[in-house]
Each structure stands twice: as C-alpha cells, then as structure tokens.
Amino acid sequence: MSMLTSTLRNLFRRPFTTTYPKEPADLPPGNRGRVIWDMAKCIFCRRCERNCPTNAITTDKDAKTQTVVRNRCIACNVCVEVCPTQTISMAPEYSKPDTAPTVHVFSVELPRHEYRVEHLPRREGRRE
Numbered sequence: 001m002s003m004l005t006s007t008l009r010n011l012f013r014r015p016f017t018t019t020y021p022k023e024p025a026d027l028p029p030g031n032r033g034r035v036i037w038d039m040a041k042c043i044f045c046r047r048c049e050r051n052c053p054t055n056a057i058t059t060d061k062d063a064k065t066q067t068v069v070r071n072r073c074i075a076c077n078v079c080v081e082v083c084p085t086q087t088i089s090m091a092p093e094y095s096k097p098d099t100a101p102t103v104h105v106f107s108v109e110l111p112r113h114e115y116r117v118e119h120l121p122r123r124e125g126r127r128e
Contacts, residue, residue: 031090032075037066041087048079048088070102 023082027033044064056072059065069098080088 008034027092031092032077034070034090035068035073035075036089036091037077038087039066041085042066043085043087044086047082047084051078051082053078055128065105068104070104086119 044059044061044066046059046061048066049059053076054072054074056069056074058067060067075090077090080090
C-alpha cells in the first residue's frame, strides 16, 4: 500500500489520537499511575531508596523526610514491593505531563515527648 493511498483512506476516518493532555486519558488496566506515601507508617529503613533503579528517592533519617524526584520515577513498583510497612503504594491516577523537575518532600511529624532526667545517687567505690 502506498503512502498516498493510506493518507486518503485515513483522511475520512475518525482520529486515532485522543485529546490528551487537555482531557484525562483512559487509563489501561494495570496502570500504576503515581507513587503515594503514608508517612505515619514509615520506619525509615531506606529499603525504597536502596532499591530504586533511578535513584529518585532520598531518605533523611534525622529529619524524618523522604524526597522523591518525580521526573526520575519510572513507576516500576520496586519501592512498593520492598517496603516492609506498606508505606508506599501506587495510585492509578491521571497526572498532567510536566517538563520541569518536580520534587516532592514527604515528612512525618513525630510527637514530642518530655523526658525528665533524674540524677541517681552515686555508688560508693566508683572512680570518677
């Protein structure tokens, strides 16, 4: 079939393309969508960071934060599979295309505990 024949035949058919990104695309079954964190469950074990093939995840144990560079994430589902507490999940949601680097910082607010330090009496015979 020649290119001219193919062009003329397709001229009077409906378009094969969709109106994406103006309208949400129909997501196929099994689409993983985007990554969602539930930081209340996170134990900061860093398994997601160590197993991410694109190094999209950075964990800061001291600050209790996880940073995700969205443009690096390929939605491979590895972080979801290795998370022992099911902190990470995939949401089959539509997201608009983005060319600028997008960074998401997930953090957890830990409850503050007040500790009272009592001075214990010194033991006799102990050197200082």
